[in-house]
Amino acid sequence: MAADKVDPIHQFHITKLVPINLGHYDVSFTNSSLFMAATVIVGTLFLVMATSGRSMVPNRWQVVAEMAYSMVANILRDAAGKSGMKFFPLVFSLFMFVLVANLLGMIPYFFTVTSHIIVTFCLAMLVISTVVIYGIWKHGLHFFGLFAPSGVPGALVPLVTMIEVISFLSRPISLSVRLFANMLAGHITLKVFAGFVVTLSAAGVTGMAGSVLPLAMTVALTALEFLVAFLQAYVFTVLTCMYLNDAIHPGH
Amino acid sequence: MPRKDDEAELQRRLERLGDSLEAHRQAEEAANRKGQLSGFAQAVKIASEFVAGIIVGAAIGWGIDKAAGTSPWALIVFLLLGFAAGVLNVLRAEGMVAEAGARLREAPRSETQRPDRDGDRSAP
Secondary structure (H helix, E strand, O other), rough: OOOOOOOOOHHHHOEEEEEOOOOOOOOEHHHHHHHHHHHHHHHHHHHHHHHHHOOOOHHHHHHHHHHHHHHHHHHHHHHHHHHHHHHHHHHHHHHHHHHHHHHOOOOOOOOHHHHHHHHHHHHHHHHHHHHHHHHHHHHHHHHHHOOOOOOOEEEEEEHHHHHHHHHHHHHHHHHHHHHHHHHHHHHHHHHHHHHHHHHOOOOOHHHHHHHHHHHHHHHHHHHHHHHHHHHHEEEEEEEEEEEHHHHHOOOO | HHHHHHHHHHHHHHHHHHHHEEEEEHHHHHHHHOOOOOOOHHHHHHHHHHHHHHHHHHHHHHHHHHOOOOHHHHEEEEEEHHHHHHHHHHHHOOOOOOOHHHHHHHHHHHHHHHHHHHHHHHOO
């Protein structure tokens, strides 16, 4: 990228690597697909390699894998109880996917999969459809009791039910927007401050001296972004567990 | 004489341990209460909850208008309902309103538990 044309949005552009057309649908293999595949491969390789030793006294890699495992297991058990553990494979896969995708995005020149709302929205829809399908399969029409709270005066029931339904439908949106907005905003901020360094240092000696400030900011923001990458994966997992809890125990 | 010193020393150390344990417990509780979210994360969380309610409400209203040709009434009504749902989402995210499921689950239980809780309080 040229020094005089710092474009903070450029990093999010989708480029087709292998154009594929199926009928009227464009199913090309893009850079986004490449990094999604990379995320899955890196996540799987990490877990397989880290746990292959299976030593009683774990090495560092095994400790990290075990910490991730027990953290997700604890979140799920706290939120959804013991019967929620049947969803552990789903929740742990989601956590690892989001975490590895976020962390891969922190490597310079890498594409951040989770900074596109369609990706995070699909993940959120996966969670919500699991909740709805499992809830209806397990509890039948009783599942819809979730929308009709008890102890509400009769005249208000339709209104409250309507609001509860809208509130339920807004979950996948808020879940996906939260992850996407955090990643997008973080990467843009990082790029803008890094761009200041380049533009300022092109403006002579005073500029170079002044560029120390945005450089320090960039270093601090990079650290913050690593924190956000982990935190957002964590938040996504916590909310997933809370929603799954509704499917398992939709009230009596 | 040395034994008395030892006892005083032990007492002092026990007290110090008790203090630091108490401080640790309080710090942990405070951290749990705050949920360790940074200010920005908190802002995005609340904003996304609120906006999501309005967007879904507006989308439903628009869809009904499209299907039934009642423009713009459904949009108006559902936009207002979406606004209410957004406020409900925000209050729920902040823990000021119980989850829909939790409220249902606790309704039958609280009736049986309430006398117990009162009994506990009067017992000591």
